[in-house]
Amino acid sequence: xxxxxxxxxxxxxxxxxxxxxxxxxxxxxxxxxxxxxxxxxxxxxxxxxxxxxxxxxxxxxxxxxxxxxxxxxxxxxxxxxxxxxxxxxxxxxxxxxxxxxxxxxxxxxxxxxxxxxxxxxxxxxxxxxxxxxxxxxxxxxxxxxxxxxxxxxxxxxxxxxxxxxxxxxxxxxxxxxxxxxxxxxxxxxxxxxxxxxxxxxxxxxxxxxxxxxxx
Amino acid sequence: xxxxxxxxxxxxxxxxxxxxxxxxxxxxxxxxxxxxxxxxxxxxxxxxxxxxxxxxxxxxxxxxxxxxxxxxxxxxxxxxxxxxxxxxxxxxxxxxxxxxxxxxxxxxxxxxxxxxxxxxxxxxxxxxxxxxxxxxxxxxxxxxxxxxxxxxxxxxxxxxxxxxxxxxxxxxxxxxxxxxxxxxxxxxxxxxxxxxxxxxxxxxxxxxxxxxxxxxxxxxxxxxxxxxxxxxxxxxxxxxxxxxxxxxxxxxxxxxxxxxxxxxxxxxxxxx
Numbered sequence: 382x383x384x385x386x387x388x389x390x391x392x393x394x395x396x397x398x399x400x401x402x403x404x405x406x407x408x409x410x411x412x413x414x415x416x417x418x419x420x421x422x423x424x425x426x427x428x429x430x431x432x433x434x435x436x437x438x439x440x441x442x443x444x445x446x447x448x449x450x451x452x453x454x455x456x457x458x459x460x461x462x463x464x465x466x467x468x469x470x471x472x473x474x475x476x477x478x479x480x481x482x483x484x485x486x487x488x489x490x491x492x493x494x495x496x497x498x499x500x501x502x503x504x505x506x507x508x509x510x511x512x513x514x515x516x517x518x519x520x521x522x523x524x525x526x527x528x529x530x531x532x533x534x535x536x537x538x539x540x541x542x543x544x545x546x547x548x549x550x551x552x553x554x555x556x557x558x559x560x561x562x563x564x565x566x567x568x569x570x571x572x573x574x575x576x577x578x579x580x581x582x583x584x585x586x587x588x589x590x591x592x593x594x595x596x
Numbered sequence: 597x598x599x600x601x602x603x604x605x606x607x608x609x610x611x612x613x614x615x616x617x618x619x620x621x622x623x624x625x626x627x628x629x630x631x632x633x634x635x636x637x638x639x640x641x642x643x644x645x646x647x648x649x650x651x652x653x654x655x656x657x658x659x660x661x662x663x664x665x666x667x668x669x670x671x672x673x674x675x676x677x678x679x680x681x682x683x684x685x686x687x688x689x690x691x692x693x694x695x696x697x698x699x700x701x702x703x704x705x706x707x708x709x710x711x712x713x714x715x716x717x718x719x720x721x722x723x724x725x726x727x728x729x730x731x732x733x734x735x736x737x738x739x740x741x742x743x744x745x746x747x748x749x750x751x752x753x754x755x756x757x758x759x760x761x762x763x764x765x766x767x768x769x770x771x772x773x774x775x776x777x778x779x780x781x782x783x784x785x786x787x788x789x790x791x792x793x794x795x796x797x798x799x800x801x802x803x804x805x806x807x808x809x810x811x812x813x814x815x816x817x818x819x820x821x822x823x824x825x826x827x828x829x830x831x832x833x834x835x836x837x838x839x840x841x842x843x844x845x846x847x848x849x850x851x852x853x854x855x856x857x858x859x860x861x862x863x864x865x866x867x868x
Binding site: 489540546558562563 | 698700704706708751753754756757758759760761763764765766769772773776777780782
């Protein structure tokens with residue numbers, strides 16, 4: 382039993398690794414759908430939530446309070462998933478949302494730009510090389526600024542993660558095997574003690590979310 | 597079978613990982629030996645070679661022939677160890693000296709500075725301040741070397757296949773993960789890989805020989821080898837004597853493993 386967060390750039394092949402890893406370990410695999418759950422808990426449409434969380438930097442200043450609340454809802458939804466002690470999470474900001482939780486294995490997946498460009502152009506045949514590069518660059522840049530703003534950290538800083546895997550020459554299968562080997566280490570086992578702290582964490586998140594909004 | 601390079605800051609468990617891997621895999625372990633072998637080849641002392649390579653970039657003009665000679669000789673020394681397809685290398689810049697080779701797993705170990713300071717304090721009975729100063733000094737020298745030789749940032753995760761943070765993971769966990777990785781087909785030493793490793797050694801030998809020969813050491817040449825056939829490209833001056841091409845071919849042909857030399861040079865006029 383372990384909890385694994387996977388941080389990845391867009392189109393880096395990270396989703397395939399997360400899914401394969403979850404399958405290998407028999408764990409649930411949670412990604413973007415966490416936003417739906419968070420929206421449901423708030424009684425807000427998912428588009429509002431994802432639109433606000435992923436708004437371009439130019440709109441950030443106006444949305445700060447709302448965004449914090451949405452993030453709290455995402456954290457609470459994620460915390461619920463953690464209580465079973467078995468999870469592969471590859472959605473938003475896992476390494477930060479679970480920062481204070483014991484025994485979480487934080488993984489970062491990277492891939493060379495050329496590979497990501499190729500993956501994007503495979504999906505969108507009419508995209509030019511330049512447009513594809515620009516798209517990926519822009520998504521990365523937004524993500525970087527978002528993490529900087531919300532957590533005062535550099536998303537690419539390797540010290541944020543226990544393990545960084547480069548998919549340049551490591552296959553999806555090999556990457557998931559390496560991560561599984563890390564997750565099998567004793568320090569990531571969800572013992573009864575850890576289980577209690579996971580439940581306490583989920584409870585604390587729920588309570589924080591139910592507090593009346595500050596105005 | 598695979599070639600494993602380990603990059604790390606000082607006191608970050610690199611040696612312990614190398615030893616663990618060699619024990620589990622029965623691979624040879626190489627680190628400073630490569631510098632020693634290169635130094636003896638160059639007929640300078642090991643200290644002198646190390647010091648020259650740690651020198652600040654501003655003391656080198658970017659493409660001096662001396663720099664080329666040092667780097668190609670170190671690379672050629674490493675290539676001799678690589679050709680067998682089983683190696684743990686935890687010396688300098690393995691991730692770059694072996695760039696582009698198949699079946700190489702490039703590992704970087706990181707550890708929080710506090711843990712590294714503690715390790716050094718215990719090993720050398722130092723106080724915390726001098727231990728931290730020492731670690732930062734050695735890290736900076738290594739980073740400078742990589743920056744100078746390759747223009748890269750040693751901490752850039754894109755240079756490695758795996759970055760393992762010893763904040764929570766142990767050396768034995770790292771050893772376990774690396775062992776699992778190289779058992780996978782991604783890192784198998786097939787006949788094709790073996791041929792590429794041999795070609796790499798041949799190219800390295802030719803590069804180092806050309807960088808040391810009086811007639812050719814000033815030239816910036818690119819060398820590729822394919823099964824005993826060596827391709828030399830780059831630009832060379834048309835000298836009044838007109839002999840440079842012949843000299844390159846002759847020197848390259850003298851290298852063990854070379855059967856044929858093909859020149860694809862662009863000529864330029866050194867006396868415009």
